[in-house]
Amino acid sequence: xxxxxxxxxxxxxxxxxxxxxxxxxxxxxxxxxxxxxxxxxxxxxxxxxxxxxxxxxxxxxxxxxxxxxxxxxxxxxxxxxxxxxxxxxxxxxxxxxxxxxxxxxxxxxxxxxxxxxxxxxxxxxxxxxxxxxxxxxxxxxxxxxxxxxxxxxxxxxxxxx
Amino acid sequence: xxxxxxxxxxxxxxxxxxxxxxxxxxxxxxxxxxxxxxxxxxxxxxxxxxxxxxxxxxxxxxxxxxxxxxxxxxxxxxxxxxxxxxxxxxxxxxxxxxxxxxxxxxxxxxxxxxxxxxxxxxxxxxxxxxxxxxxxxxxxxxxxxxxxxxxxxxxxxxxxxxxxxxxxxxxxxxxxxxx
Numbered sequence: 398x399x400x401x402x403x404x405x406x407x408x409x410x411x412x413x414x415x416x417x418x419x420x421x422x423x424x425x426x427x428x429x430x431x432x433x434x435x436x437x438x439x440x441x442x443x444x445x446x447x448x449x450x451x452x453x454x455x456x457x458x459x460x461x462x463x464x465x466x467x468x469x470x471x472x473x474x475x476x477x478x479x480x481x482x483x484x485x486x487x488x489x490x491x492x493x494x495x496x497x498x499x500x501x502x503x504x505x506x507x508x509x510x511x512x513x514x515x516x517x518x519x520x521x522x523x524x525x526x527x528x529x530x531x532x533x534x535x536x537x538x539x540x541x542x543x544x545x546x547x548x549x550x551x552x553x554x555x556x557x558x
Numbered sequence: 559x560x561x562x563x564x565x566x567x568x569x570x571x572x573x574x575x576x577x578x579x580x581x582x583x584x585x586x587x588x589x590x591x592x593x594x595x596x597x598x599x600x601x602x603x604x605x606x607x608x609x610x611x612x613x614x615x616x617x618x619x620x621x622x623x624x625x626x627x628x629x630x631x632x633x634x635x636x637x638x639x640x641x642x643x644x645x646x647x648x649x650x651x652x653x654x655x656x657x658x659x660x661x662x663x664x665x666x667x668x669x670x671x672x673x674x675x676x677x678x679x680x681x682x683x684x685x686x687x688x689x690x691x692x693x694x695x696x697x698x699x700x701x702x703x704x705x706x707x708x709x710x711x712x713x714x715x716x717x718x719x720x721x722x723x724x725x726x727x728x729x730x731x732x733x734x735x736x737x
Binding site: 441442454455458459462481482483484485 | 591592593658684688689690691692693694
């Protein structure tokens with residue numbers, strides 16, 4: 398039992414040791430901002446991790462830089478600008494809304510609208526040929542007198558059987 | 559008309575296919591530098607050899623040159639060192655940024671493997687590296703005579719990479735000669 402517990406504890410210890418620095422924050426709000434920023438900024442070295450997750454030296458430096466700038470009272474935007482000026486738009490996990498990213502932000506909605514339009518058009522154009530081209534089953538106007546007589550006689554034959 | 563609409567998915571697939579196929583050739587670890595065509599960030603950092611001598615961005619101006627970010631803790635830097643020495647022998651200028659390193663170790667390294675650098679900036683805390691957008695040594699920048707960054711290479715400078723960098727430097731040199 399004790400062995401089980403120590404094994405479990407061991408696993409806990411390993412998973413909890415990832416990228417922990419000790420920073421003292423002015424208040425809880427700054428701490429939350431720090432967490433949010435380091436989660437939204439990408440580590441330039443290990444590209445599929447954010448700053449908060451990564452243990453690489455550069456991520457550590459950048460976390461420190463984020464902390465320093467927060468401590469100086471700079472805004473989230475200032476910090477994002479600082480990172481973009483050095484590492485490019487790439488470091489933002491949440492891309493900015495500007496001319497180059499409008500397609501990224503609004504493209505899916507445009508596609509959705511386009512899809513709806515196509516569906517509406519298709520359902521409409523499928524109904525139309527049924528109404529116009531195919532004659533209604535009970536329409537007798539299309540028959541001339543001769544045909545009508547023939548039809549009646551055929552029907553009579555049937556009834557008399 | 560309706561016939562053609564049937565081919566729309568195929569057309570979309572082909573267009574997507576072309577883009578995705580191109581995506582296969584891209585190297586995701588190669589980042590476009592945010593500093594291309596921008597002047598070198600300002601700095602005031604002591605020289606590696608002489609602690610009392612302060613270098614600034616003005617010291618790196620005058621002629622086109624390479625700026626090489628290196629450190630003794632970086633194995634790839636050792637790999638490219640011989641090539642840097644050869645580049646120096648060809649008569650090109652290389653400036654060094656000794657990035658987050660130990661002064662003693664760095665001096666010893668240069669004594670042992672020869673020193674290809676005209677100047678060496680001792681960036682102990684990596685602050686200049688941070689301003690440069692360095693994310694992993696070695697990195698090599700091509701500077702023009704006015705100290706504007708014209709090209710950035712991340713990784714080892716070997717003969718093949720030098721074959722790419724050399725024409726850029728030569729072009730900058732001929733350009734600055736005319737001006």
